Amino acid sequence: MRPRDASNPRTRWFRTREEEVEGAKMMLRWRPVAMAVTLAMVGGVMLSGSALAQSSGTSSPTANKIVLRVGVPGDMISPNPLLATNGNDYETLFNAYDLLFNFNPDDLSPSPGLATGCDPSADYKTWTCAIRSGVTWSDGQPLTAEDIAFTYKFIETTDENEVFTSYIPYHPTFSAPNATTLIWKSPKPTFAPTIPPWVPILPEHIWKQFEGDGKAARGFANVPAVGSGPFVLTSWNKGQGWTMEANKSYWGGAPAIDEIQYIVYDSQEAMVQALKSGQVDFADNLNPTLFNTLQGQPNIGTVKGTASTFTNLAFNFGGQGPDATNNPVLKDLKIRQAIAMGIDKQSIVDKVWQGDAEVGSVITLPSRPQWFYTPTDVQSQAYDPAAANTLLDQAGYSKKDAGGIRLDKTGQPINLNVITLPEETGSVDTGKLIAAQLQQIGIGVKLQSMSDKQIENNNWYTGDFDAYIWGWGGDPDPNFILSIFITSQCLGWSDGCYSNPTYDKMFEHQSTLLDHAARVAYIQKMQQFIYDQIPEIVLNYPNYLQAYRSDRFTGWKPEPTNGGTYLFGWGNQYQGLTPLAAAEGGSSSGIPAALWIVLGVVAIAVIAFFVLSRRRRAEEEA
Incomplete structure (x- = not known):
């Protein structure tokens, strides 16, 4: 895993609120009340943290939309597979794309993915892989063995930085005699198809235009991304977070979650406070000090995964x-x-x-x-x-x-x-x-x-x-x-x-x-x-330290089963998550918890308005 970048998602929101207050024209007699309201609003914004800023800057969940909000201590570097570097990048790729083989959740051994199996020749130079039928890309185009052959050829001709080339040694050739058969031919004996190769399978109809042109391929933003995984990357607000929506036509079954919002925090302290207040449902990659403060907290669960890095x-x-x-x-x-x-x-x-x-x-x-x-x-x-x-x-x-x-x-x-x-x-x-x-x-x-x-x-x-x-x-x-x-x-x-x-x-x-x-x-x-x-x-x-709201979703499972983490593991860990009944009015739909905080401080400001008004009236009558 590589490190995660962080920026301050609160800056823009705070500046906007200041500009609105500074631009307003108020009568002198209302300045004390205006100041009270302003301080209350600013205080509410500071309490709400970056999650509220993210809620303002990304797609708002509609009624009955099930949204999982994941706090992360840094941004993606790039959703382009040729530039992916850190854990956030790879978590996104895991959700957006399929691999030839997946990882068994028990021991991380190869398990069926797009390929249901691969058989070697007697000399282990030729592998014949059976590819699933009926798989489609998120834009509705069919995914066939030709897309897989294209992807591996693309890596050979275009991956100048050798991000994925170690997975396909000896410069093999690839062909697809039909939609459900991939032929992998190597000049030397190899077990490479079953390592398995951690290469996201790309849609030929999207990436063909970049074949052989590494610079152009690396310059492709890939947002929104066309993939075949359980979720589709739909937006990325750099420095603040990114959103993935469920791929309802996913061959492994439509996820129960409609949307994942990854929310970037500039400090782990802010992320932990957001978890406690219900602004996020999950907090990733915590430091030990903050992790220990969450032990025994109401409606908070903790996960201590064995070292994966x-x-x-x-x-x-x-x-x-x-x-x-x-x-x-x-x-x-x-x-x-x-x-x-x-x-x-x-x-x-x-x-x-x-x-x-x-x-x-x-x-x-x-x-x-x-x-x-x-x-x-x-x-x-x-x-x-x-x-x-x-x-x-x-x-x-x-x-x-x-x-x-x-x-x-x-x-x-x-x-x-x-x-x-x-x-x-x-x-x-x-x-x-x-x-x-x-x-x-x-x-x-x-x-x-x-x-x-x-x-x-x-x-x-x-x-x-x-x-x-x-x-x-x-x-x-x-x-x-x-x-x-x-x-x-x-x-x-x-x-x-x-x-x-x-x-x-x-x-x-x-x-x-x-x-x-x-x-x-x-x-x-x-x-x-x-x-x-x-x-x-x-x-x-x-150790890999994580925490989550235990009152929002059920179906959390570690990968690998023994000592793994609940997210950012080795598979589609979002697939089994379903909302608890109590979550339907919190993180998964309705008014975000952060907004309730702001409404509360605004109510306090209104009370302050009446108190100040009565005091002024009493002074005038005296």
């Missing part, structure tokens, strides 16, 4: 282009080893995550035990600042400047520009701890805070950073997370353009291993290699 300190090795500013000292493995030993991961878990995380080591997750691996020399990177100082002295970095910062071999102080992201839970606080800890081994850290859009559009593409504190959430199969370290992923999924020919060969080899046990063993070798080479430091595996 890891937090990392990723290094920049350069190679993005002429404007890259990476500190060359980071190419020295001894420096990276010392940094690893200089970071107290347990203190980060205790102080930043309040114990709601595990200390990190490798790039797979403890929640996926079949792939998780414990390094053979895990103590080699254990917190030991004394050993880190000794290592740096022996490696030729014993000289320091007047401030105690070590000098590199050209005589320059070793100061690292480390980016933190406020939208990524824990990133900023983790950065502060790491900066203080590395000071103890003579490495300076300059922290720079920026939004995910800033880093995506500027620093990451140009290589203008030394490291950043971000996070990853791979697929159930480790193929994707392993792929981010190959050379070809520079300016693709790679954090900092790490390149190692030995690892590149290892990645290619693992994709040829058809025996599961042999592949598991080899991937353990790959994890050990990454652990030893330290292109990044896996800091921790944080």
